[in-house]
Amino acid sequence: MAPLSSYQIAIDGPAASGKSTVAKLLAQRLGGHYLSTGDLYRALAWKALSLGLDPETQPDQVVEMLPNTSLAYQLQEGNPVLLLDGKPVNLPDLHAPRVAAVVSHVAKIPALREWLLQVQRDCRHLGIVILEGRDIGTVIFPQAKFKFFVTATPLERARRRLAQKGEVPQGATLESVAADIARRDELDSTRKTAPLRPAEDALLIQTDGMSPDQVADKLADLVRQGS
Ligand code: DC
Numbered sequence: 001m002a003p004l005s006s007y008q009i010a011i012d013g014p015a016a017s018g019k020s021t022v023a024k025l026l027a028q029r030l031g032g033h034y035l036s037t038g039d040l041y042r043a044l045a046w047k048a049l050s051l052g053l054d055p056e057t058q059p060d061q062v063v064e065m066l067p068n069t070s071l072a073y074q075l076q077e078g079n080p081v082l083l084l085d086g087k088p089v090n091l092p093d094l095h096a097p098r099v100a101a102v103v104s105h106v107a108k109i110p111a112l113r114e115w116l117l118q119v120q121r122d123c124r125h126l127g128i129v130i131l132e133g134r135d136i137g138t139v140i141f142p143q144a145k146f147k148f149f150v151t152a153t154p155l156e157r158a159r160r161r162l163a164q165k166g167e168v169p170q171g172a173t174l175e176s177v178a179a180d181i182a183r184r185d186e187l188d189s190t191r192k193t194a195p196l197r198p199a200e201d202a203l204l205i206q207t208d209g210m211s212p213d214q215v216a217d218k219l220a221d222l223v224r225q226g227s
Contacts, residue, residue: 004145006127009223010136013150014185014196016157018212022150023132025216030223032128033080035073037136038103040116042094043071043084045106049098055105063111071119075126110193134188137199146223148205149198150215154178154185156208 009026013019020036027034047069048055048062055062073080082089093099106112120140123129131140137147152160158178188196198204203222207215 004128006124007129007145008124008136008141009128009130010141010144010147010199010202011130011132011150012134012137012148012196012198012202014157014181014188016161016181017150017152018157018160018207018215019150020132021212022207022215022219023130025212026219026223027130029216029220030128030130032130033073033075033126035080035123035126035129035131037116037120037131037133037140039082039089039091039094040071040119041107042099042103043082043089044069044112044116045099045103046089046094047084048106049102055102055109059105059109059112062106062109063115066112066115071116073123073126080126108191108193113193134196135194137202138197139194142199146219146226147199147202148219148222149202150205150207152207154182157181 009030009032011019011023011026020038023036024034026032044062044066045055048065051065053061053065069085071082071084074083075081076088117140120131120133120136123131124141131144133140137144137149155174155178158174158181161177161181162172162174185196205215205219210218
């Protein structure tokens with residue numbers, strides 16, 4: 001049978017689980033496109049800030065900007081590029097602290113999540129897509145060919161976070177970072193809209209003690225066996 005040229009792989013999981021690194025490596029191994037759905041929320045947060053809005057106190061105004069907003073991943077020279085209002089986004093801007101500080105408020109707005117549903121589903125036209133997020137297997141692509149829920153214990157995730165310079169406050173310890181991560185897990189998994197949880201048919205990938213390459217190899221093997 002000829003290999004499929006279009007399918008979706010969902011990679012969900014909690015913060016600092018290493019899922020974006022693994023999703024990128026998996027895309028390379030499968031010849032597919034890695035797409036960060038967090039960047040979609042970040043792009044809308046960035047636009048709201050550019051318009052002088054505070055997403056925490058002005059969620060309704062953030063929703064009002066949506067009819068005048070276009071957002072899509074498009075292939076340019078074979079690579080996906082995120083276009084906001086027709087222009088490529090500047091990824092470092094989306095990952096700047098001022099965007100990081102408000103993006104979770106943006107991600108809480110039900111009407112905005114609803115608006116992003118179609119933006120994300122349209123990504124299937126790009127071919128083999130590996131989408132990384134929180135609700136890809138549960139909400140966005142419940143029919144995805146493969147659903148992985150990549151996770152690690154709070155202590156292991158704290159170790160990884162500490163190894164990434166600049167992502168933790170000064171004076172943070174392994175224990176304080178692990179406690180923060182456990183607290184965020186609790187918030188993310190109990191929020192009303194699209195809580196973080198594995199889809200019933202997702203494969204749980206526990207990554208403690210594994211390198212990103214080892215995890216990506218394991219996922220690629222599972223995909224090849226299941227194709
Ligand atoms: O993965 P990230 O840190 O770039 O995500 C940015 C924010 O968007 C974070 O608050 C979680 C949220 N998010 C979400 O709610 N659903 C997704 N599918 C992806 C991200």
